[in-house]
Amino acid sequence: MSHYGALCLSPQVQPKLINSTANFRTHRPSLPFRSHRRSLPLLPQATSITSSASDFPGEHVVGDPERKPTARRPKRRSVAGVDQEELVEPRELADADSFFCEFNGVEIHYKTCHHAEIVEEEEVREKDRRVSPKVAITFPIILLHGFGASAFSWDRVMKPLSRLVGSKVLAFDRPAFGLTARRTVRSGDDDDDSLARPLNPYSMTFSVLATLFFIDLLAAAGKKKEEEKAILIGHSAGCLVAVETYFEAPDRVAALILVAPAIVAPLTLRRIDKEKEMRKDSLKEDGDSNLLIASLNPFMRIWKALKNLCMHLLEGVLSILKGMRDMIFSFYTKALSALLRSAFAAMLVRMIIDKFGILAIRYSWFDPSQVTDHVLQGYTKPLKTKGWEMALLEYTSALLTDSSSKPPLSGRLAQISCPVLIITGDSDRVVPSWNAECLSRVIPGSSFEVIKNCGHLPHEERVEEFLFVVENFLRRVCGFLDEQLILAAA
Numbered sequence: 001m002s003h004y005g006a007l008c009l010s011p012q013v014q015p016k017l018i019n020s021t022a023n024f025r026t027h028r029p030s031l032p033f034r035s036h037r038r039s040l041p042l043l044p045q046a047t048s049i050t051s052s053a054s055d056f057p058g059e060h061v062v063g064d065p066e067r068k069p070t071a072r073r074p075k076r077r078s079v080a081g082v083d084q085e086e087l088v089e090p091r092e093l094a095d096a097d098s099f100f101c102e103f104n105g106v107e108i109h110y111k112t113c114h115h116a117e118i119v120e121e122e123e124v125r126e127k128d129r130r131v132s133p134k135v136a137i138t139f140p141i142i143l144l145h146g147f148g149a150s151a152f153s154w155d156r157v158m159k160p161l162s163r164l165v166g167s168k169v170l171a172f173d174r175p176a177f178g179l180t181a182r183r184t185v186r187s188g189d190d191d192d193d194s195l196a197r198p199l200n201p202y203s204m205t206f207s208v209l210a211t212l213f214f215i216d217l218l219a220a221a222g223k224k225k226e227e228e229k230a231i232l233i234g235h236s237a238g239c240l241v242a243v244e245t246y247f248e249a250p251d252r253v254a255a256l257i258l259v260a261p262a263i264v265a266p267l268t269l270r271r272i273d274k275e276k277e278m279r280k281d282s283l284k285e286d287g288d289s290n291l292l293i294a295s296l297n298p299f300m301r302i303w304k305a306l307k308n309l310c311m312h313l314l315e316g317v318l319s320i321l322k323g324m325r326d327m328i329f330s331f332y333t334k335a336l337s338a339l340l341r342s343a344f345a346a347m348l349v350r351m352i353i354d355k356f357g358i359l360a361i362r363y364s365w366f367d368p369s370q371v372t373d374h375v376l377q378g379y380t381k382p383l384k385t386k387g388w389e390m391a392l393l394e395y396t397s398a399l400l401t402d403s404s405s406k407p408p409l410s411g412r413l414a415q416i417s418c419p420v421l422i423i424t425g426d427s428d429r430v431v432p433s434w435n436a437e438c439l440s441r442v443i444p445g446s447s448f449e450v451i452k453n454c455g456h457l458p459h460e461e462r463v464e465e466f467l468f469v470v471e472n473f474l475r476r477v478c479g480f481l482d483e484q485l486i487l488a489a490a
Helices: 003-009 014-026 040-050 115-119 151-165 204-221 238-248 270-294 298-340 343-363 373-384 388-400 433-442 463-476 478-489
Strands: 099-103 106-113 141-144 169-172 230-235 253-259 420-425 447-451
Touching (some): 099 204, 106 151, 106 204, 141 238, 151 169, 151 373, 151 463, 230 238, 238 253, 253 463, 373 388, 463 478
Parallel strands (some): 141 230, 230 253, 420 447
Antiparallel strands (some): 099 106, 106 169
């Protein structure tokens, strides 16, 4: 036997040669040297004779055809502390007081609270006794949550509000939030302009119609005439739904309570608009007198004809630009929708929620130390549902590509005629309190209240103060709402 053959069969040297062989076979480009030994092709034979596949778990050994590579177990992913390996349907996460109903093909999750059921309870919390004297109003209340929230955010005020007005209180999860079903929007729906296309469940129109649906649901369950209307209480982005619902059906809304409203207040006030109207009237009078003088001058007639010609040419150019704008907007809509429905966008959403989800919840409170585990679990519970990230992207896409023909909301706020209360926290870092104050100046006859040492969630962080402000408002407008009942009955 040659010296090199004895060296291959030596038990002290053999493991080293086997490892070298494995490295040579699988990672040859990374070797820092070049071997010149003639007997290296014999190494696989030595490996197959003296070693077994059990010596190398997880590796595919040359010469052992029965050995298959061991599949690595995928890492368990989590988003904001919620395991993403086993997502379930929203209905499987329902609470004991959860209800579900179908509207326009979407299963909507909601919770309701009735004053008659609360009275029958044996134990009543002491802090709820403070609001036990009811306001003489029996309108039901519908609660509209903000972005990233759900009906859970109203848990602490639902029973007190029901006891306050002596009627029903209902909170529902809008599509893409809470435990409402996540429905997939077909890509062809955005391109189809026909009237027969299904309504996008993530659009503002769907949320408005769903709100009116629940007003009808409460009215059908009740026997009183006043239950055909409802008081809408919206928080943050939910205020947009409340206001749009009012403009859609003003005869179904008794009052609006906007909490930390995420509505951009217009920069110009009504006083400035009135001054502009007065100036236009004066200019119109001067123009009529000048027109009479110009009709007698032939040069002025020629100038007027040229001016009319230029105006027609300008209108043609503007119509062309409008067509180009519509084409660009259509391209923008399709490109943005395709991007938001991509796997990259879904991955980006998971990363953002994982990094900043919990921080955003704490940032919304004036005192982050009051954010308990119960609050965090309530806000992160919807992350256990299937398709939650794609639903958020569909909601964002519907928000950014809304092609509604309605005028901007900021220009319609002055047309609100029902009682309006605006509540904000003095330390709101999400929607500044000065924006809410400007909003109250635009809406005629609206009331404005600031809660001290409070952030973006007054109904969660300062429950007692919130209920006190709402009770005072309802007592002040009680006479106005009674007049509405009389008119409705007539």
